[in-house]
Amino acid sequence: MTVWIEVDLCNGCQRCIKTCPYGAVELRDGKAHILDRCTSCGACLEVCKQKAIFSDMEPKVIPDFSDRKGVWVFAEQRAGKLTSVSLELLGKAQELAASLGQDVSALLLGSKVSGLAKSLINHGADRVYLAEHRALKDFRTLAYTKVIEELVARYRPNILLMGATHVGRDLAPRVSRRIGVGLTADCTELSIDPEEGILLQTRPAFGGNVMATIANRYSRPQMATVRPGVMEPRPTPGKKGRVIRHKVSLKEREIGVKVLEVVKEKKKGVNLSEAKVIVAGGRGVGNAEGFRKLEKLAAAIGGEVAGTRVAVEEGWIPPERQVGQTGQSVRPELYIACGISGAIQHRAGMMNSRYVIAINKDPRAPIFQVADWSIVGDLHDVVPEMIKELKKG
Amino acid sequence: MRIIVLVKQVPDTTEVKLDPKTGNLIREGIESIINPDDRHALEAAISLKEKTGGKIIALSMGPPQAVDALSEAIGMGVDEGILLTDRAFAGADTWATSFTLGKAVEKIGGFDLILCGRQAIDGDTAQIGPQVADYLKIPQVTYVFEIEAVRKKSILVKRRMEDGYERIQCELPALLTVIGELNTPRYAMVGGLIDACREKAPIKLWNAADIGVQTCDVGLEGSLTHVIRTFAPKSQRQGEMIEGDAEAAAKSLIGKLKENSLI
Numbered sequence: 001m002t003v004w005i006e007v008d009l010c011n012g013c014q015r016c017i018k019t020c021p022y023g024a025v026e027l028r029d030g031k032a033h034i035l036d037r038c039t040s041c042g043a044c045l046e047v048c049k050q051k052a053i054f055s056d057m058e059p060k061v062i063p064d065f066s067d068r069k070g071v072w073v074f075a076e077q078r079a080g081k082l083t084s085v086s087l088e089l090l091g092k093a094q095e096l097a098a099s100l101g102q103d104v105s106a107l108l109l110g111s112k113v114s115g116l117a118k119s120l121i122n123h124g125a126d127r128v129y130l131a132e133h134r135a136l137k138d139f140r141t142l143a144y145t146k147v148i149e150e151l152v153a154r155y156r157p158n159i160l161l162m163g164a165t166h167v168g169r170d171l172a173p174r175v176s177r178r179i180g181v182g183l184t185a186d187c188t189e190l191s192i193d194p195e196e197g198i199l200l201q202t203r204p205a206f207g208g209n210v211m212a213t214i215a216n217r218y219s220r221p222q223m224a225t226v227r228p229g230v231m232e233p234r235p236t237p238g239k240k241g242r243v244i245r246h247k248v249s250l251k252e253r254e255i256g257v258k259v260l261e262v263v264k265e266k267k268k269g270v271n272l273s274e275a276k277v278i279v280a281g282g283r284g285v286g287n288a289e290g291f292r293k294l295e296k297l298a299a300a301i302g303g304e305v306a307g308t309r310v311a312v313e314e315g316w317i318p319p320e321r322q323v324g325q326t327g328q329s330v331r332p333e334l335y336i337a338c339g340i341s342g343a344i345q346h347r348a349g350m351m352n353s354r355y356v357i358a359i360n361k362d363p364r365a366p367i368f369q370v371a372d373w374s375i376v377g378d379l380h381d382v383v384p385e386m387i388k389e390l391k392k393g
Numbered sequence: 394m395r396i397i398v399l400v401k402q403v404p405d406t407t408e409v410k411l412d413p414k415t416g417n418l419i420r421e422g423i424e425s426i427i428n429p430d431d432r433h434a435l436e437a438a439i440s441l442k443e444k445t446g447g448k449i450i451a452l453s454m455g456p457p458q459a460v461d462a463l464s465e466a467i468g469m470g471v472d473e474g475i476l477l478t479d480r481a482f483a484g485a486d487t488w489a490t491s492f493t494l495g496k497a498v499e500k501i502g503g504f505d506l507i508l509c510g511r512q513a514i515d516g517d518t519a520q521i522g523p524q525v526a527d528y529l530k531i532p533q534v535t536y537v538f539e540i541e542a543v544r545k546k547s548i549l550v551k552r553r554m555e556d557g558y559e560r561i562q563c564e565l566p567a568l569l570t571v572i573g574e575l576n577t578p579r580y581a582m583v584g585g586l587i588d589a590c591r592e593k594a595p596i597k598l599w600n601a602a603d604i605g606v607q608t609c610d611v612g613l614e615g616s617l618t619h620v621i622r623t624f625a626p627k628s629q630r631q632g633e634m635i636e637g638d639a640e641a642a643a644k645s646l647i648g649k650l651k652e653n654s655l656i
Contacts, residue, residue, distance in 0.1 A: 021623045039483040041613055043620055057614060138559075141523070141533055166554050170535040173487065173523035182488050182617030185518035205516070205623065213622040256532025258562045260549075265557040277655075301656060325517060334655050355655060356630065357646065368632055373649055375635050375642045385643030390656070 002056055003040050007031050009052030016044035016053060021210065060218060067156065068220040071097040074148070074162040074171070075106040075120050075128075078139070079262070082116055085163030085228035090124040092190055092231040093161060096199070099192040102158060105129060109147055111137035114243070121241030123233055128241060129155070133248040138259040139167050143250055145174045151246060152179050157221045159199050161190075164225040172225045181219035186325075187226050188348060198222065204325055204348045211344075229273050229329035230352065272323065277303030277334045278353075280323055281311055282346070284339020284360060284379060288316045293383045294338060300390040306330070308346045324349035338379040342367025359383070394447035394543065396438045397498060398471065399509035399521065401428045402455050402462035427462045430510025434571050436578040437540060438508050439470040445543060448472050450501060454482055454493055463596050464589035468581025472595065475501070479600040484613030487516075491524030493611050496604045498529060506548070507568040511536060522570035532567045538574035 005016075012030040024038040032052075045053050073089040075082060086106070093104045106125040108116055110132065117128040131147045148171075152160070160175075162168040164186045176183035188211075189202035198215050199222040205212035216222040272278060279298040281291055291305065298305045307317040309324055323330050325345040335353035340346060342358070342365055350356070351370055358371035359379045368374045375382055404423045427435070438449045451466040453459050454477040463474030477497055485493065498507065507526070512519035519535070526533035538558070539551040545565075552559045553572060563569075588594065601608055609615060635642045635649075650656045 019623065021620060039613070040480075041484040041620065043623070046621070060614075145527070166536050166552075169519045170523060170533070173491075173518075173520035174527050174533065176488070176520070177491060177524040177527035182486060183520060184618055185487075185516075185520055200621075201618075205620070210623045210625060212620045213624075214618050215621045216618050219617045256564045256567070257534065259559050260562055261560040262554075263557045263559070334650070355653065370630055371632050372630050373633050373635055373646055375646060377639055377642060381639035382643055385639045386647060389643050389647040 003034060003038055003042065003044065004054055005032050005034060006052050006054065009050050011050050011052075013049065015047045015049065019043050019047045021205070021212065062217050065158070065220045068158040069102050070105055070155070070157045071100070071102060071159045072105045072107060072157040072161065072221065073125070074160070074168065075108045075116070075125075076139075076163055076165060076167050077108070077110050077113055077116055078167070080110070080113055080116070082119060083163060083165060083167075083228075084233075085165060085168075085226070085231075086120075087123045087233040088228070088231040089161045089163060089226055090120065091234040092226070093159075094124040094234055094236075096159060096190060096192055099194075100158070100197065103127065105155075105157070107131075107148065107151060109136050109144055111135075117241075117243045121239050122235060122237055124236050124239070126241050128243045129246055130243050131246040131248050133250055135250040135252065135255065136248065138262065139171070140255050140257050140259065141170055141174050142257070143255045144171055145178055146250065146254070147246065147248055148175050149178050152221060160221040160223045162223075162225050164227050168225050172223060176223050179221075181221060181223050182216040183223040183225070184214045184216065185225050187224045188230050190224065190226065190231075199224065204344055227329055229331060272304055272306055272321065272328050272330050275304040275330065275332050277301050277336070278306050278323070278330055278332045278350075279303050279336045279338065280306040280308070280340060280350070281316070281338045281379075282308040282340030283310045284341075285311065285316065286339070286380075287314075290339075290380065291316050293380065293387075297336070297383050297387050297390075300387050301334075301336075303332070303334070303336075308340055308343075337367050337371070338383060340367050341365045342370065394441060394445045394505045395503055396441060396447065396449045397501060397504045397507045398431070398434050398438045398449060398451045398466070399494060399507065399525065400431045400435065400451045400453045400462055400466055401510075401513045401515075402426070402453065402459040403428045403513050403515040425458065425461065427465055428510050428513045428515075430512060430514075430570075430572060432510070432578040433573055433575045434508040434510050434569075435466055435469055435471060436576045437569075437571055438506075439579070440576065441506075441540070441543065442470070447505075450475060450504075452494065452497055452501070453477065454485075454490060454497075456483075457598075460596060460598070464586060464594065465581045467589035467595065468583075468585035469579055470582075470585070474589075474594075474596040476596065476598050477600075477604065478598055479611075481601045481608035481614075482612045484616065485611060486616035486618045487518055487520040487524055488617045489611050489613075489615035491521055491528055492615065493604070493606065494521065494525050495528030496606050497599060498525065500599075500604050505565050507531075507566070509568070509570050511570045511572050519570070522568055526568035529568070532563050533569070534561050534563050534567065535570040537569045537571045540569075540575070 103126040184201040331352040541549040
């Protein structure tokens with residue numbers, strides 16, 4: 001499989017260069033030129049207005065999926081309590097279902113969990129598929145996969161969403177392989193393409209340096225896991241919904257694992273996702289000492305301290321305080337970024353903050369592009385001044 | 394015990410930068426490394442072998458230069474490396490990748506345990522482990538941070554959860570995905586690295602025909618998901634620059650916070 005450019009047709013507009021996720025197109029003598037590192041992904045074909053790019057790949061036929069209906073959400077519960085991301089997903093699912101003219105269903109699996117169905121309906125589910133069985137008490141991949149496989153085969157949904165939690169990221173790929181569909185991980189945006197009616201799944205990609213929109217044209221349901229803390233719940237109090245029981249037959253020997261013990265550990269510090277103000281530091285903080293200054297600022301303003309991956313890797317702050325793609329997603333009222341350059345991995349975790357302040361020595365730091373207020377300067381000077389000013393009252 | 398470790402060579406994304414004009418990745422001069430989580434999987438395999446004996450095979454899919462990752466794995470103590478490399482494998486999503494890896498594992502055969510990192514830093518999907526496990530119809534445990542005991546027909550592990558952990562007994566053969574908390578990976582030995590670079594190094598290269606797959610089932614063609622657009626994240630914030638020295642800037646900033654009732 002190869003992709004090539006007809007030089008005579010190319011007008012040097014560089015759209016393909018901008019689009020190529022692999023940096024595999026460059027301009028030579030005013031014409032686009034494909035480099036060896038091209039993976040034939042075909043992204044350039046669609047953007048070329050001159051139709052100068054060709055590929056020997058046969059266009060894949062998109063099957064007819066018009067009978068696939070409904071937006072499904074896996075309602076994750078642990079020890080009989082719904083995870084917040086499940087309700088967030090139901091919020092998003094309502095919006096997606098409305099644009100499709102379809103309805104919203106929740107999948108509720110567990111043992112003695114029927115009481116949760118009402119809460120799911122009150123958060124937007126038109127229908128709750130309920131599967132109760134002793135073997136489903138604790139989350140176990142193969143047991144849950146089997147039940148979801150049966151439900152999907154029987155009711156044929158269009159979209160299936162799961163939270164990108166430790167359970168969702170274990171279960172979703174297993175289910176996707178089992179039912180033969182594509183899966184997009186850890187999405188931060190979902191919408192319906194108005195023309196094609198497909199789910200557009202957007203996530204940070206290539207180490208989080210770019211956002212990628214991914215489509216799942218060739219299989220149904222369109223599956224995605226969604227980052228917790230990004231979507232918003234939309235309660236629908238008083239809504240009427242149906243509970244449909246699914247009969248489960250499971251044998252221990254087909255499950256492969258036993259959960260011997262579930263141990264809760266108290267998190268040190270706080271749940272950053274609930275903090276109103278976050279003072280965060282990155283490489284520019286310099287050392288663990290530097291974080292003392294941020295802690296003082298956090299104390300003075302009534303907030304919590306957080307940091308980037310670098311700050312965690314350097315051991316300046318504990319991992320549970322990491323914000324970003326591999327850490328937590330947060331949405332405080334105020335996010336104060338100190339000495340943070342603003343790599344997209346980090347921005348992915350904080351871009352939903354209400355207000356952002358950026359303090360950085362480098363005027364070109366990308367963090368300034370996402371800040372409401374920017375100070376170009378040394379945080380070691382600015383932060384103490386802020387504390388002084390706050391103490392004046 | 395026979396262990397297969399799935400290894401990916403990735404660009405060191407902590408070093409990746411964006412071209413401010415085009416919004417494209419600047420890839421020049423970026424080092425390739427063994428994916429960090431996979432390094433922990435290799436360490437786990439090697440320390441298991443030290444206790445119980447057996448053989449470790451590192452399996453990777455990637456361009457020819459990914460052989461470096463396998464050489465390094467051999468330098469750490471892995472017995473054999475297999476690189477799945479073929480133009481046809483390029484552009485694969487996790488559906489096509491897990492199929493390709495699954496086929497290769499079937500060809501290798503006779504394993505007790507598959508270990509892999511939880512996720513790769515260039516994709517962060519965490520999907521390959523579970524998808525390979527499903528293809529092979531074996532149980533999986535993800536987010537493993539401690540291997541307590543290995544018995545003849547089962548393994549006892551701890552799985553990290555957001556609010557604690559679970560102790561899990563899993564039947565063998567099984568696939569585990571591991572996280573950094575599990576161990577501290579050893580460095581490759583210089584002698585081992587030299588051996589791994591010799592002509593007779595125990596590294597095999599397999600292409601699509603070697604593992605018996607058709608090109609339409611692998612790579613971009615075999616993928617079910619496709620990137621339809623990439624873009625630099627945009628911001629709708631206005632970004633007001635606050636001027637002045639530290640004192641003046643801090644003062645005016647705190648003033649703004651008060652105006653907006655943020656403090």
